[in-house]
Amino acid sequence: MASADLSQELECPVCLSIYTDPVILRCGHNFCRVCIERVLDTQEESGGYSCPECREEFTERPTLQRNIALRKIAESFLSTQPDQEEAGVFCSNCVDSSVKAVKYCLHCDVSLCGKHLRVHSKAPEHVLCDPNTSLENRKCSVHKKILEYYCTEDAACICVYCIAGQHRGHQVEMLDEASEKKKKKLRNVLQKLMAETEEAEKRVQSLEEHKRKAQEKADGETERVTALFRDLRRRLDDLEKRVLSDIMRQAQQVTQSYNDVIRQLEIKKEELSRKMRHIEELCNMTDPLTVLQESDTGDLCDTEDRERHDKQLHDGGDLDVAGISHTLHTGLSDIMSGQTSGLPVYADILLDVNTASNDLHISADRKTASQADRRQNRPKTPKRFQNDQVLSRQRFSSGRYYWEVDVGGSDKWTVGMCYPSMARRGDQSVIGCNNKSWCLYRYYNQYSIVHDRKDIRLPDKIPSDRVRICLDYEAGQISFYALCDPTRHLHTFTAAFTEPLHAGISVWRGSIKISGGIRGGERSVHW
Template identity: 25%
Template sequence: MSLPEEDLTCPVCCDIFTDPVLLSCSHSFCRSCVKRCWETGLRECPVCRKRAGSKFNPPSNLALRNVCASLLQVRSQAPVAQEEKTNCGLHGERLKLFCLVDKQPICVVCQSSKLHKTHDCSPIEEAVLDCKDELAISLKILQEKVEVLTRIQQTSAEMSKYIKSQAMETQSLIRSQFEQLRRVLWEEESARLAAVKQEEEEKIAGIKDKLKELSAEVLSLTETISVVHEQLKEDDMVLLKNFQATQDRSESNVLGSDNMSGLLIDVTNHLCNLKYRVWEKMLDHIDYTPVTLDPNTAHPCLILSDNLTSLHYSKQPSCCPDNPERFHISAEVVAMSPLGSGSHHWVVETGSNQDWLLGVVSLSVPRNGEVSARPENGFWTLCFRHGEFRAMTSPPTPLTLSKAPRQIKVQLDYDKGTVSFVDPADNTVLCAFTHTFTETLLPYFYTQSSHPLRIMPEKVLVTMLRQ
């Protein structure tokens, strides 16, 4: 049976015995270690401090020397790689400890050195178990990160396809709207060209009528001149007898109007501020809404109109990516218009919709969790559900209204810190919130009804600035 390696280690040098000697107290040491200790003048055992014998050269411990020699021989014959794994690279000793500070296996000599003397250590066996537990936890975390990255990778691939679909649909809608504008311009151009053509025909027809009138007058005058010439050739008595009739005929040839003004085309009427007048007329064909919905935030069950001004609920969710801006839990959407300093308002037609929330929310409200629509959570809203209007305070406040408005006007005065809900039919204030706003707000919409909520357009007025 082989001895433990600790029993073959010199207590002085902490290494395998070299030429071991046996003192009278039965403790063994390397001969060179004992000699070095006794050079101080005290001939005693370095372990138990018992005085040694009078002999300066203690006897060799042959049995121990043979065992140590066998151990060193086995070590020398062991594979170098295995020795490097289990032995200290500095001292050649077995790595039996684990430094908890430096996270490295060390030998007993390393533990006594300055580098590790003050460090906490644990046995290799315990350290292996602890390290395995830590690595198992790290492995789980890494696997979870891989799963998250895999989901992100998959979402990114889906987003790439969705972006292409978005681009094609957006381009199609842009072309459609420009086509409508071009159609209006073409119709306006055609109408104005037709007006010029019509005036041209009317003016030419007037000139022709004037020419006919002038030709008739010239012919009449020519005939009268002929008659006068003939009378002048007659006898005096004949001239006198016909004088009155000739004179009356001469005087009856009265010239028509020689006024030639107004016969040309009124170019100024057709060209004066033409572009401005066309643009002003085009405003009748253009809708302006102060709030536009952001489709990238809409819950998959919300269907938005092409012009992004109305929404309704569908039980069949649309295929859209799981992007961070999107509401994932309930049928919510916000507008893309950030609301900061100043006053803002918009009107929403609720119509037959019996399940909705309208108002404003903080920019930072969570999009991937269920949050109650309360002011402390960044929501200032009016709710209509089960035939009852409620101001979404904490707790909600039921409202008693004489009639249910078909439209709701949302008014925000950011600087004064007020959010009001008004019936635009008679400007009755339904409810109001007061709060000191410190964060950017967004128009907010929620519905679980198939009947649409529609943001109403506003009339565009043109004003002229004169300097």
């Protein structure tokens, strides 16, 4: 019991623990240096200082004098105490024996064992906590009372004395009530965060699926292009071998022809040399009779032999370069026509004046559409647009095509593809504002991809005045590209086409021009 009494005498009134570096105020009360400095810092904001124990007021911040004697007593006491974790906290009501406490009542400032806890008041103000819990944050640092209230204006937990003091006139709530309100707000925030997390997870899954499909498509294209070039190399190797073999064969024939003529000429040279020697002998003879009786030496110029040699060299004495070139060009043409048959081809787009709005001017070559200076007086037909739009004369029901547009002459335009059944009047007649059209749209410096009124804003300005539109009807794809260096892919629509498609354009300022041309006339383009 003496130890327990000494322990109470050595407790700091603020932290309720054994003094640590104790200091003394002018009024004679002792505190831990850290505890009293924290209290004085809090009082400094209110403009006055006072002792937390006796409430004596000071005109200036009091000087803290170290209490050396008290510090030695506290240190000596702590050295004689068993480890706190082993000793634990004992019940304040068990005066005859040391019984470990199971709870601590903040209201009564007592530790309770299981027996005394059962008979303890269950009123709401009797807040119970773990007996080893630090009480420094549970009690008011100024008044040493339980923090039972919450000041909504200062967002601070306060005691009953604070209500009449520093927080006089403020909106005050019970801690439980304030806690429930905060929990309600936190639950609302939690619900929003859970919804955002779920949405983010869905987007991640969607993006992962798009990434997977894009990778699969890239892998498929890589395999297709690799196979194409592998086949090209094989065909080129075969063509090279065939052409080189033809060249070698012809070279052997030419060499053989020249060798035959050279051999015949060598034989002819020997015969001529023999005749020359015989003639020289006759010329050196002195007997006229012998010279005159010698037989004729024959014709020295054998014209038939020369003509025969010339014909022999003409027939096989030179390479057939024209034939080799023909074989080479024919082979290359066959290879390219076989390998590029599946690639997109240019579409020679011509604008259909019968669909053009009377606010558009269509050039004589049917390639350029521009905002008309005055309204055109064209006949009213079911195909004519009320809005500033026009479709192409061509319609595409199969195949792969692309066409290009020079949009440098306007800053407000639309280019895309449309079904012929698209409305010609009203909101549903605007390209992109229905489920029968797909387009790239520019409004001044803002670019968007639009289908069925769903607007996908492009993040950057298109770095080119030329746009390419590609159609793969069987694959159900319409793609848009900016023809810069390198070519930039803008967007690809995917759909199951149920009608033929026409090229469509709108222009509200300036003009835009179509370019391109079909090679060889495709059967899937209908006029």
